Amino acid sequence: MRVRSDLVVAGGFGGGWEAKAGEFVTVVDLEGEQTGDFIAFLAQDPEEWLSPVHCREALRSIFVRAGDQLVSNRRRPVLEIVRDDVGVHDATIPACDPTRYAVEFGVPGHRNCLENLWAAVRERGVAIERMPEPLNLFQNTPVVGDGRIGLTDPVSRPGQRIVLRALADLFGSLSPCPQDIIPGNGLRPTPMRAVVGDGPFEG
């Protein structure tokens, strides 16, 4: 396999990636039980992005699984899930941001996915108001009784991964979520690895 990029992102921080159409993005949960907020833009036009909101409409589900084609905010397929070791991901929870911690937990100044994700793409001209909703890899958000959102940790084990095939030239970012107050990352943010290449990363 020819590797375009191989990035280890520390838990609670962010990193960028890019992929040409046909290449594979492999995201590995290195230590397990870690959510990775993931966004993708079309390289040709960053006003078009991977949209979990439109995926929900296209897939008629709040969950994604192997074989699914993930669509953009213009309802075009942009990524395909070709391998999924875990089978549990979230397509409904917005990125944690400064107000998530400041307003809901009384902790201003906490690291957060929105700023992690944005820092890795802002040089490409993405305004923070134009940031998409994230696809939250390995995040475990079950529907519990009466339509409530279940709050629990990922079931991913060390080394488990998801492989996405780019259906267009893309760039994006990944933020192993810094949430260490409530379940979501086993109360301990840990690193993830993002490898882009001409095949799924097996290492």
Place this chain on the structure above:
Amino acid sequence: MPLLMVDPARDPLPPEADVPVPRGGAVTVEVRQGQLLSIETVVPGQVAELFAWTIADAGEWLSPHHTRVFGGTFELRMGTRLVTNRRRPILVVGRDSLRHHDLLLPASEASVAAVAAAVARAGFVVPRIPDPINLFLETQLHPDGRIEVRPSPARAGDRWTTRVLLDAVVAVAAPSPSLANDADHSVVTVRVRNEVTALPVDLPVWIDEGAARTAASATAGISPPIESAIVPRKRHDRR
């Protein structure tokens, strides 16, 4: 009347308004903290898409996604605090005759275009048309994550009423099933009120007879817990 504050010194609320939304079109209204914002169907089966930006900063908008997390639920209910992308309550659901809405699905391209045009027409500049609150759209979220979209059970005159907590520009789109824009045919009414008594009387709360029957047979004789059961409403004088 404005909210019942300890210090009542505050400007009077702006005038009340009734704004018709044409089929396939969108409108904007400005609302102030303390006012009541109602969205009402004119024809059966009609859905409405709701968007809002704060007057103070158009970079802060009503977000269905943050609303779900803030309330810990995928569903929109009585008492739900609708919050912005900065986790601040902007509208709170105070009355609802239908009680079937959606917080999960995106707006159609036609609605996004209609809202962008309405916002521009009104002279507002917004950085983004966010995802909508889908009123009167019935989606059933199953435990396996499946989203089942059902025909809207809305009756003519179903009304959803919120108290406004942040001064805001609100946009309401009335999607047309045929995508046709029919400017002469109003299918949704947006009402802004300063007194709850200035609203028409709500329809009796809609009861999903099919679901009630299923629940009744499942519990075999035990009275089914129908959340939407009609409760006595506090009486007030109507002028």
